[in-house]
Amino acid sequence: MERLGTGIGWRPEIADAVERMPGIDWVEAVAENVCPGHLPDSLRRLRERGVTVVPHGVSLGLGGADRPDAGRLTALAERAEVLGSPLVTEHIAFVRAGGPLTASPHLEAGHLLPVPRTRDALDVLCENVRIAQDALPVPLAVENIAALVCWPGEEMTEGQFLYDLADRTGVRLLIDVANLHTNHVNRGEDPAKALAELPLEAIAYVHVAGGFERDGVWHDSHAHPVPRPVLDVLTDLASRVSPPGVLLERDENFPAPAELESELTSIRRALEAGAVERVKAELRAAAGTSTGVRGDELFAAAGAGLREAAGGVTGGSGAVPRGDETGAAEATRGAFGRPHQQEEVDGARQRLALAQAALLSALVAGTPVPEGFDRVRVGVQARALAAKRADVVAKVAPELPVILGDGYRTAFLGYAQTHPMTSGYRRDALTFAEHLLSTGRPGDPGARRELREWWLDRSGPAPRSWRPAHRLARATRRVLSRG
Numbered sequence: 229m230e231r232l233g234t235g236i237g238w239r240p241e242i243a244d245a246v247e248r249m250p251g252i253d254w255v256e257a258v259a260e261n262v263c264p265g266h267l268p269d270s271l272r273r274l275r276e277r278g279v280t281v282v283p284h285g286v287s288l289g290l291g292g293a294d295r296p297d298a299g300r301l302t303a304l305a306e307r308a309e310v311l312g313s314p315l316v317t318e319h320i321a322f323v324r325a326g327g328p329l330t331a332s333p334h335l336e337a338g339h340l341l342p343v344p345r346t347r348d349a350l351d352v353l354c355e356n357v358r359i360a361q362d363a364l365p366v367p368l369a370v371e372n373i374a375a376l377v378c379w380p381g382e383e384m385t386e387g388q389f390l391y392d393l394a395d396r397t398g399v400r401l402l403i404d405v406a407n408l409h410t411n412h413v414n415r416g417e418d419p420a421k422a423l424a425e426l427p428l429e430a431i432a433y434v435h436v437a438g439g440f441e442r443d444g445v446w447h448d449s450h451a452h453p454v455p456r457p458v459l460d461v462l463t464d465l466a467s468r469v470s471p472p473g474v475l476l477e478r479d480e481n482f483p484a485p486a487e488l489e490s491e492l493t494s495i496r497r498a499l500e501a502g503a504v505e506r507v508k509a510e511l512r513a514a515a516g517t518s519t520g521v522r523g524d525e526l527f528a529a530a531g532a533g534l535r536e537a538a539g540g541v542t543g544g545s546g547a548v549p550r551g552d553e554t555g556a557a558e559a560t561r562g563a564f565g566r567p568h569q570q571e572e573v574d575g576a577r578q579r580l581a582l583a584q585a586a587l588l589s590a591l592v593a594g595t596p597v598p599e600g601f602d603r604v605r606v607g608v609q610a611r612a613l614a615a616k617r618a619d620v621v622a623k624v625a626p627e628l629p630v631i632l633g634d635g636y637r638t639a640f641l642g643y644a645q646t647h648p649m650t651s652g653y654r655r656d657a658l659t660f661a662e663h664l665l666s667t668g669r670p671g672d673p674g675a676r677r678e679l680r681e682w683w684l685d686r687s688g689p690a691p692r693s694w695r696p697a698h699r700l701a702r703a704t705r706r707v708l709s710r711g
Contacts, residue, residue: 235253236476286340323336387424449480631670
């Protein structure tokens with residue numbers, strides 16, 4: 229696996245800071261936020277400097293009951309090619325449910341939700357991963373996610389589930405140590421046990437991120453500093469294997485560049501501490517199994533091990549050429565695991581579809597919580613989904629909070645209780661505005677007229693004309709109507 233080194237998640241809000249940051253070997257960009265024909269100048273400059281850029285997808289839904297959407301796979305492949313990426317990454321999660329498989333309304337979560345660790349879910353996930361691998365020009369790595377809820381009747385631990393997935397498909401793993409910590413707090417799962425069960429040789433790279441705890445629940449916010457327990461999990465991982473790369477994620481509440489650099493320093497120190505423990509373990513093993521080995525030879529081995537560990541942290545040398553690494557990945561695709569009759573997988577898809585639709589409907593449409601789930605935790609997750617939905621809509625349609633003022637959030641959360649998301653966030657913003665207007669809101673006539681103009685400008689088969697003469701005419705009508 230190609231050694232990536234130390235990286236940070238590229239976001240437009242910190243693009244300038246990332247360009248100036250010392251010791252950044254690579255960056256990761258959210259794939260859906262990158263337009264292949266119009267790369268941000270910052271990403272283009274990083275590529276010109278030789279900084280690796282990895283597209284990180286969030287919308288495939290590889291853990292869902294449906295097969296991956298061909299259009300989304302094509303878009304992900306285009307981004308990998310434009311960026312010259314050595315690999316692409318996605319998540320072991322489902323993000324939508326319903327539709328033809330269940331003869332029920334299509335629902336979007338707008339968030340990464342956990343798949344049940346069952347044989348059915350594993351069979352479906354393996355087939356979905358193979359479909360994605362065949363459609364992508366570079367190797368695929370998939371990430372373990374954080375979860376608030378536990379599926380009843382799970383048949384495997386997280387480590388076992390990931391091991392079987394990698395064994396049967398040859399897919400790489402993106403291990404998020406912050407998510408291992410989250411699942412420790414929320415689900416009582418031991419990060420050390422998960423790491424012990426993982427196929428360490430399959431790790432492509434590692435994510436590190438911050439969060440916060442409230443009322444006994446850990447929220448993987450990506451908006452807070454990386455806490456000590458997450459760094460401890462990273463050290464544990466590094467004591468077992470030298471990860472090819474490690475990356476700091478930050479999505480919200482961006483601090484000063486110096487604080488991000490300090491977090492990267494803490495990550496490097498955690499990796500170094502793990503490398504020391506790994507070398508000590510290797511020396512103890514060598515001393516216990518070898519005879520006639522001189523002390524200076526052991527110390528030479530220790531020095532070589534520490535240099536190799538440092539190479540894993542900083543990028544170092546000895547990187548595998550991209551072409552060779554990609555070819556190796558292609559050679560392993562579909563070469564693992566027992567064969568499954570298509571009828572069996574299709575049956576698993578049907579069962580998984582019904583289960584995921586029932587859970588997502590409870591989360592976003594207010595239907596009864598399926599049997600076996602913790603009702604309190606489902607309620608926490610439902611509120612978190614609605615809050616995230618309000619936040620994202622405010623980003624993609626920043627005019628709405630301006631028009632509605634302090635009443636935006638209350639109005640949106642009320643709307644979300646009875647209007648589950650069925651498409652993307654931009655469509656959600658338009659539907660929200662349409663809902664308000666149909667109910668005579670907002671109460672202020674001026675705000676209502678402004679909201680109606682906003683909605684008309686963006687709805688319909690084609691946007692309203694933004695030619696200067698047309699814009700002037702509309703502005704004049706608004707001024708006259710207020711008079």
